[in-house]
Amino acid sequence: MLRETEERLRCPYCGEPISMLVDHSLDWQTYIEDCEVCCRPINVTVRIDADDRVRLDARRGDD
Numbered sequence: 001m002l003r004e005t006e007e008r009l010r011c012p013y014c015g016e017p018i019s020m021l022v023d024h025s026l027d028w029q030t031y032i033e034d035c036e037v038c039c040r041p042i043n044v045t046v047r048i049d050a051d052d053r054v055r056l057d058a059r060r061g062d063d
């Protein structure tokens with residue numbers, strides 16, 4: 001079953017909040033999300049824990 005939730009994170013470049021859809025069918029995924037405000041690429045790591053809670057980690061792509 002495909003389940004998606006809208007999650008929020010903070011842009012590591014400009015600090016603006018960003019909302020994104022997270023797919024719960026994968027325990028762990030990484031991808032690049034462009035900030036809606038400053039348009040810079042954010043490396044996003046998404047983990048879904050055993051309680052189906054989403055853990056987001058946002059990093060700058062140029063670290």
Ligand SMILES: [Zn+2]
Pocket residue numbers: 011012013014015016035036037038039040
């Ligand atoms: Zn930004």
